[in-house]
Amino acid sequence: xxxxxxxxxxxxxxxxxxxxxxxxxxxxxxxxxxxxxxxxxxxxxxxxxxxxxxxxxxxxxxxxxxxxxxxxxxxxxxxxxxxxxxxxxxxxxxxxxxxxxxxxxxxxxxxxxxxxxxxxxxxxxxxxxxxxxxxxxxxxxxxxxxxxxxxxxxxxxxxxxxxxxxxxxxxxxxxxxxxxxxxxxxxxxxxxxxxxxxxxxxxxxxxxxxxxxxxxxxxxxxxxxxxxxxxxxxxxxxxxxxxxxxxxxxxxxxxxxxxxxxxxxxxxxxxxxxxxxxxxxxxxxxxxxxxxxxxx
Numbered sequence: 001x002x003x004x005x006x007x008x009x010x011x012x013x014x015x016x017x018x019x020x021x022x023x024x025x026x027x028x029x030x031x032x033x034x035x036x037x038x039x040x041x042x043x044x045x046x047x048x049x050x051x052x053x054x055x056x057x058x059x060x061x062x063x064x065x066x067x068x069x070x071x072x073x074x075x076x077x078x079x080x081x082x083x084x085x086x087x088x089x090x091x092x093x094x095x096x097x098x099x100x101x102x103x104x105x106x107x108x109x110x111x112x113x114x115x116x117x118x119x120x121x122x123x124x125x126x127x128x129x130x131x132x133x134x135x136x137x138x139x140x141x142x143x144x145x146x147x148x149x150x151x152x153x154x155x156x157x158x159x160x161x162x163x164x165x166x167x168x169x170x171x172x173x174x175x176x177x178x179x180x181x182x183x184x185x186x187x188x189x190x191x192x193x194x195x196x197x198x199x200x201x202x203x204x205x206x207x208x209x210x211x212x213x214x215x216x217x218x219x220x221x222x223x224x225x226x227x228x229x230x231x232x233x234x235x236x237x238x239x240x241x242x243x244x245x246x247x248x249x250x251x252x253x254x255x256x257x258x259x260x261x262x263x264x265x266x267x268x269x270x271x272x273x274x275x276x277x278x279x280x281x282x283x284x285x286x287x288x289x290x291x292x293x294x295x296x
Contacts, residue, residue, distance in 0.1 A: 025236070025246065025255055025292055032259060032279060032286040036072055039064075042280035044085040045228065045268040046093065047294070053270035053278045054093060055285065056082045063095070063106075066285065068272045080104055080112075081149070084129030084228065084266070089136060096127035096140065098147065103127050103140065103165065116165060119172055122156035124163075129184055129228060131296075134191040136167035137213050139175070141182035141196065162196055164213035175215045176207065184229035184240070186296055195237060197226035204229075204239065221251040228266030228280075233295035240264040244279060259286060269294025 040059035047053050052067045054075060063076040063085075080097030082104070088094055093106040094115070101124045103116035115138075118124065125144035132138050140163050144155045162176035162185070176182070181200025187193065187209065194207045194215060204222040207215040224247075226239035235249040243264055246255035261281035270278045274293045279286040 023234070023291060025232070026257070026277075026288060026290045030288065032257060032288040035066065035070075035285045035287055037284040039283050039285075041265070041282060042285055043083050043228070043265045044095070045266040045270075045278050045280050046085040046087055047268050047270040047274070047278070048087050048091060048093075051271045051274055051276075053268060054085060055266070055278075055280050056085065056095075058083055058098070061099075063093075066270070066278065068270070076106065076110055081147075084127070084141075086130045086132050086138075088132045088138075094130055094132060094138060096130060098126050098128075099149065101126050103130075103138070116170060116172055119157065119163075123152070124172075125155050125157055125160055128182075131185050131187045131194070133187060133209070133213070138165040139163070139185055139187065139194060139213070140165065140172070141185050143181045143183055143199070160200070162215070164215075166213060173213065175213060176218070178218055179205070184226040186229050186231055188231065188235070189295060195221070195229065195231075197229055197239065199225035199227065201225065204237070222247050227264070230268050231295040232269065232290070232292040234292055235295060236292070238267060238277075240267055240279075244277070257288060269296075 039057040044056040054065050063079045065075040066072050081099035082095035083098045084096045086094050095104045097104045105113045125142045127140045130140045143160045160181050161174050162182050163172035164175045165172045179198045183199040184197035186195050197204045202225040206219045206221045208217040228240050230238045237247045239245045243259045244257040248254050259281045264281040266280045275290050277288050277290050
């Protein structure tokens with residue numbers, strides 16, 4: 001009888017583990033909901049601590065807010081051609097102000113503070129995407145994409161790299177130069193690992209985060225690059241480009257969300273319970289209810 005009970009216990013534990021491991025991330029019968037299609041090109045999706053989502057309409061030089069009640073409103077005009085964005089721990093919106101290749105901090109009252117203007121006297125390529133670590137330091141990718149509103153026609157810097165801006169500093173430190181064209185970037189909540197998408201080589205790498213923001217132990221995780229990217233609470237990795245492709249932490253593809261737009265640029269988890277995937281795609285924004293919460 002005792003052996004029988006043990007077998008039942010083992011079966012229940014094993015079954016529970018399998019069910020947990022195979023959690024359905026979203027209802028595949030449900031299509032992403034179109035919220036609005038009034039923009040020129042949407043980017044920079046980021047959520048504040050309340051679940052409100054902010055995103056950019058870069059060609060129109062604006063930052064918009066989509067709040068937890070479903071209201072869409074203009075947050076900031078003349079937004080420095082902001083691209084990638086991320087909230088710091090004080091509620092400031094950190095933005096890649098692409099107009100003059102700067103990094104900005106925008107307070108909740110919309111006061112702008114310029115964090116980075118140059119790199120040792122040279123213009124950066126164009127900060128593109130960012131992630132703020134637990135210490136308040138900022139990781140940023142710096143690919144070169146020629147803009148029609150720039151007067152320069154070539155980069156000031158040699159190579160396209162990943163930088164780290166320590167809290168309180170205005171001087172970025174190069175932490176990765178082993179990538180062809182870095183773009184999407186996101187770190188794990190425990191601050192141990194950083195994912196960087198190499199859109200130029202169509203790869204996504206994982207780094208170990210060390211002391212003072214240093215990166216080491218580059219590991220190829222996924223044979224796909226990405227524009228923006230995010231993580232869920234289970235550590236799954238969400239990449240953009242042609243719709244949204246989801247990979248588990250080992251790099252195994254576990255899902256794909258089709259978006260009927262030419263390009264999916266960015267995404268984040270928003271909503272009151274942080275279980276709504278918010279997606280910027282070309283001229284539009286979409287949402288889809290998830291069975292997992294955000295995990296950045």
